[in-house]
Amino acid sequence: MEQVIRTRGLTKSFGSTRALDGVDLTVGRGEVHGFLGPNGAGKSTTIRVLLGLLRKDAGEATLLDGDPWRDAVALHRRLAYVPGDVQLWPNLSGGEAIDLLGGLRGSMDHARRDELVDRFQLDPTKRCSAYSKGNRQKVAIVAGLASDVELYLLDEPTSGLDPLMETVFQDVVREITTAGGTVLLSSHILAEAESLCDTVSIIRSGRIVESGTLAALRHLTRTTIHVTTELPLDGLGRLAGVHDVRTEDAGHSARFEVEAEHLGAAVKHLGAHGVRTLTSSPPTLEELFLRHYGDELAALANGNGNSHGDDSGHGAGTGTGETGHVHGRRRRAEGSR
Amino acid sequence: MRSATATDLFAGTGRLVRLALRRDRILLPVWIASISGLAGAVVASYAATLPSEAERAVTAAFGAANPMARVFDGPASGTTLGAMSMVEAYKILAILTALMSAQAIVRHTRQDEETGRAELLGSAVVGRHARLTAALVVTLGANLVLGAAVACVLAADGLPWSGSWAAGLAVGGAGWVFAGIAALSAQVFATARGANAVAGAALGVAFLLRAVGDLLGDVADSGVEVVSAWPSWLSPLGWGQQVRPFYQDNWWISGLFLGLTATLVAGAFVLTSHRDVGSGMVPARSGPVHAPRGLPSAMGLAWRLQRGVLGVWLLGLTGFGAAFGAVGESAEDLVSGNDGVQQMLDRMAPDAGILDLYTTFLMAIIGIAAAGYTVQALLRMRAEEVTGRLEPVLATGVGRRQWLATHVVIAAAGTTTILALSGLAGGLVHAGMAGSWAGVGDLLAAALVQVPAALALGGFVVALFGLLPRWSGPLAWAALAVALVMGQLGSLLDLPQWALDISPFTHVPRVPAEAFSVTPVIWLLLAAVALGAVGFAAFRRRDLAIAA
Numbered sequence: 001m002e003q004v005i006r007t008r009g010l011t012k013s014f015g016s017t018r019a020l021d022g023v024d025l026t027v028g029r030g031e032v033h034g035f036l037g038p039n040g041a042g043k044s045t046t047i048r049v050l051l052g053l054l055r056k057d058a059g060e061a062t063l064l065d066g067d068p069w070r071d072a073v074a075l076h077r078r079l080a081y082v083p084g085d086v087q088l089w090p091n092l093s094g095g096e097a098i099d100l101l102g103g104l105r106g107s108m109d110h111a112r113r114d115e116l117v118d119r120f121q122l123d124p125t126k127r128c129s130a131y132s133k134g135n136r137q138k139v140a141i142v143a144g145l146a147s148d149v150e151l152y153l154l155d156e157p158t159s160g161l162d163p164l165m166e167t168v169f170q171d172v173v174r175e176i177t178t179a180g181g182t183v184l185l186s187s188h189i190l191a192e193a194e195s196l197c198d199t200v201s202i203i204r205s206g207r208i209v210e211s212g213t214l215a216a217l218r219h220l221t222r223t224t225i226h227v228t229t230e231l232p233l234d235g236l237g238r239l240a241g242v243h244d245v246r247t248e249d250a251g252h253s254a255r256f257e258v259e260a261e262h263l264g265a266a267v268k269h270l271g272a273h274g275v276r277t278l279t280s281s282p283p284t285l286e287e288l289f290l291r292h293y294g295d296e297l298a299a300l301a302n303g304n305g306n307s308h309g310d311d312s313g314h315g316a317g318t319g320t321g322e323t324g325h326v327h328g329r330r331r332r333a334e335g336s337r
Numbered sequence: 338m339r340s341a342t343a344t345d346l347f348a349g350t351g352r353l354v355r356l357a358l359r360r361d362r363i364l365l366p367v368w369i370a371s372i373s374g375l376a377g378a379v380v381a382s383y384a385a386t387l388p389s390e391a392e393r394a395v396t397a398a399f400g401a402a403n404p405m406a407r408v409f410d411g412p413a414s415g416t417t418l419g420a421m422s423m424v425e426a427y428k429i430l431a432i433l434t435a436l437m438s439a440q441a442i443v444r445h446t447r448q449d450e451e452t453g454r455a456e457l458l459g460s461a462v463v464g465r466h467a468r469l470t471a472a473l474v475v476t477l478g479a480n481l482v483l484g485a486a487v488a489c490v491l492a493a494d495g496l497p498w499s500g501s502w503a504a505g506l507a508v509g510g511a512g513w514v515f516a517g518i519a520a521l522s523a524q525v526f527a528t529a530r531g532a533n534a535v536a537g538a539a540l541g542v543a544f545l546l547r548a549v550g551d552l553l554g555d556v557a558d559s560g561v562e563v564v565s566a567w568p569s570w571l572s573p574l575g576w577g578q579q580v581r582p583f584y585q586d587n588w589w590i591s592g593l594f595l596g597l598t599a600t601l602v603a604g605a606f607v608l609t610s611h612r613d614v615g616s617g618m619v620p621a622r623s624g625p626v627h628a629p630r631g632l633p634s635a636m637g638l639a640w641r642l643q644r645g646v647l648g649v650w651l652l653g654l655t656g657f658g659a660a661f662g663a664v665g666e667s668a669e670d671l672v673s674g675n676d677g678v679q680q681m682l683d684r685m686a687p688d689a690g691i692l693d694l695y696t697t698f699l700m701a702i703i704g705i706a707a708a709g710y711t712v713q714a715l716l717r718m719r720a721e722e723v724t725g726r727l728e729p730v731l732a733t734g735v736g737r738r739q740w741l742a743t744h745v746v747i748a749a750a751g752t753t754t755i756l757a758l759s760g761l762a763g764g765l766v767h768a769g770m771a772g773s774w775a776g777v778g779d780l781l782a783a784a785l786v787q788v789p790a791a792l793a794l795g796g797f798v799v800a801l802f803g804l805l806p807r808w809s810g811p812l813a814w815a816a817l818a819v820a821l822v823m824g825q826l827g828s829l830l831d832l833p834q835w836a837l838d839i840s841p842f843t844h845v846p847r848v849p850a851e852a853f854s855v856t857p858v859i860w861l862l863l864a865a866v867a868l869g870a871v872g873f874a875a876f877r878r879r880d881l882a883i884a885a
Contacts, residue, residue, distance in 0.1 A: 287790020
């Protein structure tokens with residue numbers, strides 16, 4: 001697949017702070033690529049380097065087959081950018097700001113612009129100084145998404161939007177990708193990424209720690225199974241690849257997690273006990289995400305900052321606490337890579 | 338009940354005062370040290386230049402009779418060293434103090450509202466009046482410190498304590514009044530730029546009123562004192578001069594300063610009670626659904642951002658030029674009736690008439706003022722950058738060089754227009770009053786010859802914007818202040834030529850008092866282009882400041 005964005009070993013420091021520490025990011029044409037990470041992980045810095053607003057210290061970056069720093073202007077005509085916290089000119093009206101930003105890019109579809117103003121329920125006659133955060137964000141979204149371009153760089157575009165507008169936003173992004181556009185969507189709203197993205201990259205402390213299609217990433221983690229059986233369950237915890245078993249109802253009901261490659265064996269084992277009901281839930285993006293940030297959560301919960309717990313993650317038995325559970329997953333993820 | 342309400346209104350003032358002092362811990366001390374140091378330097382060099390009473394008596398008599406000295410310095414007040422140096426230095430000391438005070442007030446009131454900091458503070462335990470009160474406490478306090486510093490510096494120069502304190506009063510009193518003016522304008526106007534512009538305009542009017550009053554005044558029987566006419570008494574700068582330190586020490590004028598400051602501050606508090614945080618007194622209207630045709634282009638945007646500032650400066654300086662054009666006619670009349678002054682002027686500049694000298698003095702001031710516009714217009718670029726509004730623009734098809742060029746072109750063309758129109762306005766008004774068109778060309782030429790110097794300063798600002806963006810604001814204004822002091826007090830301070838040469842305005846041909854010379858003009862233009870090119874190159878290579 002043609003690569004629209006490709007970075008290798010991208011680094012950027014601000015004084016003594018290393019904001020990007022070797023970012024390898026690849027986005028293929030036509031993808032909606034989720035760029036996930038908490039505040040301060042380096043998402044916005046990466047996007048600003050890709051826009052030529054910041055100069056990389058080292059590494060490679062290619063955008064639409066051009067150099068983001070050297071070919072900035074030519075590349076910008078082929079892309080649209082929606083910043084996460086847009087600042088606008090206080091005495092321009094929202095409509096003027098949209099036309100200005102679209103006009104400067106040179107690819108605004110005016111019918112589409114009016115349609116989006118309507119769908120996002122934006123009053124374009126208000127001065128920008130009178131807009132709330134969410135309404136300022138709508139101005140940036142309309143100005144960006146009404147452009148007919150190849151690539152859309154969206155940096156936490158929906159911060160400040162209400163849930164209703166969030167839905168409208170997701171619809172509009174789907175329309176864009178249907179039309180063949182490529183989207184890099186940085187976010188920490190995992191539900192948004194989960195519903196929109198084909199592929200995701202998870203960034204942590206200036207490094208990409210996980211990247212791939214959602215399906216492939218799910219394969220790396222475990223499926224959660226809830227089951228009730230006629231015969232009491234035994235020996236579940238001894239099966240390979242089964243974790244965090246909790247049994248209730250004298251062994252007639254169980255909840256556990258199982259690694260993808262051991263799912264078949266686990267289901268076979270259940271079958272021997274007479275399955276009454278069974279639900280299986282694939283791992284959520286949140287769980288994927290927590291695999292990489294679980295140690296931080298654990299540190300926050302324990303208050304002791306033990307970020308590299310030595311929980312084996314195998315056969316943990318019943319009643320494993322939430323903290324250990326996260327640790328186990330993280331180690332499992334490292335082992336599989 | 339009532340006292341509880343009053344306490345609530347001012348709750349948190351103490352904390353805000355500490356916050357303001359923390360933010361200004363470098364800026365205000367630098368201002369205070371510079372202004373008081375300047376006062377001390379003027380006295381020291383005056384003592385060196387005119388050591389004897391006899392020499393000073395001749396100079397004082399000339400200063401009393403010479404209309405130029407009356408217009409551009411102030412009313413002569415005797416022959417003591419202290420009094421004469423204060424007559425010469427006061428206008429600069431007062432102008433700098435007024436700028437320090439107005440900016441400090443606006444910084445801690447309207448600018449905080451614009452950036453949204455005020456909202457955050459207002460949601461904490463902070464009363465409605467706390468912000469303005471804190472800004473006033475800090476600024477009025479800074480003026481007290483400044484007055485005391487001026488007094489101490491003058492006394493250290495060997496001048497009597499009584500007059501030194503009176504000089505401190507004259508300087509600090511002007512600072513108080515302009516703090517009051519800024520407090521009021523910060524409530525009325527929704528932007529810090531607007532509030533500062535009003536304070537600047539008030540400064541221009543105050544200077545004009547006292548210039549007219551001193552020009553129309555009479556020379557006292559002693560021959561070394563000017564009794565100013567009534568317009569001087571309408572101006573806070575006039576009051577400062579009427580304190581006449583080391584001559585009369587008119588302490589009662591402190592009552593005028595206090596009364597006007599109190600009235601202005603009371604007005605500001607009344608307005609604070611009647612408006613919302615963030616808004617001005619003039620409500621924002623709704624705007625168009627679609628942008629007008631001209632806006633969506635790099636130049637269209639730059640023009641939209643710059644036109645307001647340009648309009649205000651154009652109006653202000655054209656009016657200033659016209660007013661002084663009118664005053665020039667009276668100056669001419671005054672000299673033609675006084676042979677002694679005529680002879681002294683002839684000796685000063687043998688080839689120049691009174692009007693030529695007057696025009697040269699006037700345009701030196703207007704040239705510096707126009708450079709104030711140049712600096713402000715160029716620093717708008719930095720404001721766009723740090724507020725984060727530049728980021729989405731540079732993420733479109735607008736390149737960095739193109740964006741920079743649009744602002745530079747407008748600033749350069751604006752500077753030229755301001756100077757041309759203020760010279761033309763002065764010339765036309767003078768021509769109308771004198772009934773002769775002869776002087777129009779001279780005034781226009783004297784104005785236009787300032788353009789290369791203002792552009793050279795502008796080039797310096799562009800270079801700062803590229804190389805030292807964080808410091809570009811303070812350094813650009815400091816450069817303007819240095820040029821102002823050098824131009825007005827440089828010869829008096831007896832600075833070495835290399836120091837004077839730092840200011841681009843030192844190199845401006847003294848047209849029409851002296852012949853025009855093209856060489857310095859070419860050098861100034863080259864300096865402007867070279868400095869500008871450095872700024873362009875540096876801006877292309879650096880990271881954009883990212884708004885926090």
